[in-house]
Amino acid sequence: MMDKTLVVSSSVAIVTTGIAAWALYKWFHTREILKTYTDKFSDLKEVQRQLFHHFGDIKELPQLRELIPKEAENYHVRLAQVCSDMCDRYEAKKTRVLDVGCRPGGTSFNLSTHLQKVVGTDISLYSMIVVGQQIKQFAEIGSSLSSEGGKHISHHCMRVPDKTLRERVIFWDEDVCALLYTCGKFNCVVVSNSLTHMHDPKAFLENIGLYVETGGLxxxxxxxxxxxGPEEFLGGEGECLTPSILKKLLKPIWTLQEENNMSFYIPRCKRLAEIGNAHVTVWKRVENPEFPGQD
Known part of the structure; x- marks a missing residue:
């Protein structure tokens, strides 16, 4: 008869090996997703496009000026103003704000005119955040934009608005899907065109309430x-759209206050631009959320 101890030990070894294999797979999978993001936003041409998207003036691209609708200009200025207005409207403090996926910091710097402390976070350290740090120090940065995707380029000076208070802004190289409790709490969290680039957006949405004060946004x-599709990253059964999934994921901790649309553009070359119409939703942190870490 086989020794029962040997059987148990063998079973434990198999389970442990299986868990280790699964953990290793998840690690590789997460690394590949993160690499996709960092590769995209570390590309020099993409950095230059993002710089123009965050700080550029459409007047410097006359071929696009005729095509870009007026309401798509100054997206980051307008988004920062919306955040300020929402804090006023829903009585959220303006002490500390987290700008998720800040890239070179357009929204972060504009938020500095409205809130006391701004933390911009991005995982593309050696591209976007370094550029943001340079802009913080000098208030401007020179950048190029490939005219036709090749060697012919145009040079531009990217500046933050004079009214920004750059000393209020700091940048973190941080994975928001796995925030540390040591980062403290915020009164407002802004996620601008970054949700779909996260390697685990569901974890972010389920846990971000731990880092926002009661009444925060x-x-x-x-x-x-x-x-x-959102169902792969956020879950959901059947044919689901992101807004409906967000309501299910955020409902235990957040209440939807309002929603709107906000257009923007990102230049690809001097005659081509990506125009988007972002869906803006405003959520308020409830007083007694049903999850660990409640106030």
Whole structure:
């Protein structure tokens, strides 16, 4: 008869090996998703496009000026103003705000005119955040834009608005899907066109309430351009759209206050631009959320 101890030990070894294999798979899978993001936003041409998107003036691209609707200009200025207005309207403090997926910091710097402390976070450290740090120090940065995707380029000076208070802004190289409790709490969290680039947006949405004070706001602005649909990353059965899934995920902790649309543009070359119409939703953190870490 086989030794029972040996059987149990073998079973434990198999289970442990299985768990380890699953953990290793998840690690590789997460790394590949993160690499996709960092590769995209570390590309020099993409950095230049994002710089123009965050700080550029459409007047410097006359071929596009005729095509870009007026309401798509100054997206980051307008988004920061919306955040300020929502804090006033729903009586959220203006002490500390987290700008998720800040890239070179257009929204972060504009938020500094409305809120006392701004934390911009992005995982593309050696591209976007470094540029943001340079802009914080000098208030401007020189950048190029490939005219036709090749060697012919135009040069531009990107500046933050004079009224911004750059000393209020700091940047973190941080994975918001796995925030640490040591980062403290915020009065407002802004997620601008970053939800679909997260490797685990569901974890972010389920846990971000732990880092927001009661009465604080979560403002999501996104075009929902998922690679394989929201159901792959957020869950949901049947044919689901992101807004309905967000309501299910956020409902225990957040209440939807209002929603609107906000247009923007990102230049691709001097004659081509990506125009988006972001869906902006405003959520308020409830007093007694049914999850660990409640106030």
């Amino acid at each position: 979560l403002i999501i602005s996104d075009v929902y351009n998922w690679n394989n």
